[in-house]
Amino acid sequence: MKIxxxxxxxxxxxxxxxxGQATYATLGRYAPKAHVTVADxxxxxxxxxxxxxxxxxxxxxxxxxFDAIIKSPGIPWTPGxxxxxxxxxxxxxxxxxxxxxxxxxxxTGTKGKSTTSNLIYQVLKAGGIDAFLAGNIGEPMLGFLEQxxxxxxxxxELSSYQLExxxxxxHIAVVxxxxxxxxxxxxxxxxxxxxxxxxxxxxxxxxxxFYNPSYKECLEIASLSAGEHVPFVPEDYPGKPNPRVAxxxxxxxxxxxxxxxRYCGVDEAVAVRALxxxxxxxxxxxxxxxxxxxxxxxxxxxxTPEAAVSAIQTLGDTVDTIIIGGLDRGYDLTELAKTxxxxxxxxxxxxxxxxxxxxxxxxxxxxxxxxAFFETTDMVEAVRYAAxxxxxxxxxxxxxxxPSYNLFKNFTExxxxxxxxxxxx
Numbered sequence: 001m002k003i004x005x006x007x008x009x010x011x012x013x014x015x016x017x018x019x020g021q022a023t024y025a026t027l028g029r030y031a032p033k034a035h036v037t038v039a040d041x042x043x044x045x046x047x048x049x050x051x052x053x054x055x056x057x058x059x060x061x062x063x064x065x066f067d068a069i070i071k072s073p074g075i076p077w078t079p080g081x082x083x084x085x086x087x088x089x090x091x092x093x094x095x096x097x098x099x100x101x102x103x104x105x106x107x108t109g110t111k112g113k114s115t116t117s118n119l120i121y122q123v124l125k126a127g128g129i130d131a132f133l134a135g136n137i138g139e140p141m142l143g144f145l146e147q148x149x150x151x152x153x154x155x156x157e158l159s160s161y162q163l164e165x166x167x168x169x170x171h172i173a174v175v176x177x178x179x180x181x182x183x184x185x186x187x188x189x190x191x192x193x194x195x196x197x198x199x200x201x202x203x204x205x206x207x208x209x210f211y212n213p214s215y216k217e218c219l220e221i222a223s224l225s226a227g228e229h230v231p232f233v234p235e236d237y238p239g240k241p242n243p244r245v246a247x248x249x250x251x252x253x254x255x256x257x258x259x260x261x262r263y264c265g266v267d268e269a270v271a272v273r274a275l276x277x278x279x280x281x282x283x284x285x286x287x288x289x290x291x292x293x294x295x296x297x298x299x300x301x302x303x304t305p306e307a308a309v310s311a312i313q314t315l316g317d318t319v320d321t322i323i324i325g326g327l328d329r330g331y332d333l334t335e336l337a338k339t340x341x342x343x344x345x346x347x348x349x350x351x352x353x354x355x356x357x358x359x360x361x362x363x364x365x366x367x368x369x370x371x372a373f374f375e376t377t378d379m380v381e382a383v384r385y386a387a388x389x390x391x392x393x394x395x396x397x398x399x400x401x402x403p404s405y406n407l408f409k410n411f412t413e414x415x416x417x418x419x420x421x422x423x424x425x
Contacts, residue, residue: 325355
């Protein structure tokens with residue numbers, strides 16, 4: 001569905017946060033005669049003057065009568081099948097509205113999609129390609145329609161939330177990894193996997209999908225594409241290690257970015273140099289410097305157990321204290337517990353809800369390395385404990401291995417409170 005198709009139609013914007021507001025602004029520009037209603041579960045939502053609002057606990061049951069329902073990512077769809085034909089998203093409208101000769105690179109994966117999107121963007125820019133970075137990485141893509149002109153390339157980080165309603169796939173798809181995630185929202189790993197498949201499901205001959213063959217689920221996603229299938233592994237990256245994106249998983253991300261860049265016509269030497277010098281993203285094994293003789297690392301974006309395992313393996317014996325735990329989404333914590341049990345990290349500061357579960361799993365493992373556990377719900381208290389118990393010259397790692405929503409607004413706020421607590425020591 002193109003944005004101009006909505007002109008004169010009754011349109012509901014479902015969710016009026018950052019994404020919904022960008023949708024409203026774009027409708028005003030490209031479909032000014034659309035009759036817009038805002039629907040949001042927040043009873044205090046503020047809509048533009050004159051725009052009708054549907055709110056309250058049953059707001060999702062009041063969506064009859066619209067020609068199109070544009071759903072913001074992460075809002076669960078409960079009205080059922082009869083209205084599903086009216087359902088679309090900002091992602092789908094963006095892809096359908098692009099003119100010819102605009103290239104789209106869509107990147108997804110449970111782990112690595114943000115880093116890989118950022119790396120691809122940086123190397124394309126270094127190669128002189130007119131590129132924009134949008135999507136789940138922070139900027140709603142509909143706000144970029146004005147920049148959609150022939151010769152432009154959009155690099156889009158795509159979450160399962162953004163993919164679930166798609167009936168259009170990007171010309172270039174990249175699939176970095178797969179682990180069970182967002183199981184509460186998708187009601188199981190099967191639905192989560194099905195959502196991810198949409199990045200390749202609707203590709204045509206002439207399209208291409210780059211995928212990590214280390215995960216059978218990534219191979220299954222790629223197999224749906226009618227285009228070319230190209231695997232990537234860490235060994236495909238020909239450059240020197242980049243300390244800002246360290247670890248085997250990140251080397252895999254570098255390999256993906258390298259292969260995509262070469263496919264897009266970036267000179268090999270330019271691509272290698274750009275990736276060797278590329279900057280990492282905040283909150284992903286991000287060094288915060290030395291305070292009180294201790295090194296502090298922010299890995300707050302590690303919202304899955306596998307991401308925390310990757311950080312522990314990358315930083316190795318430098319870690320003396322780890323701050324871990326968060327919202328329990330039903331993830332399997334076994335491998336993370338085994339990793340922690342076998343490491344020499346002596347101090348574990350645990351947040352509810354998964355922190356105590358990790359403690360119980362570790363303590364039940366025969367021959368586990370000695371650990372001191374400190375349970376808290378307060379980041380300031382956690383940082384003070386870490387400062388008092390971490391050996392000078394060693395590292396304190398914030399890598400929760402779980403979402404933040406039980407104690408913080410999001411992982412960015414979790415990282416901010418971590419940094420502020422360090423600076424206040």
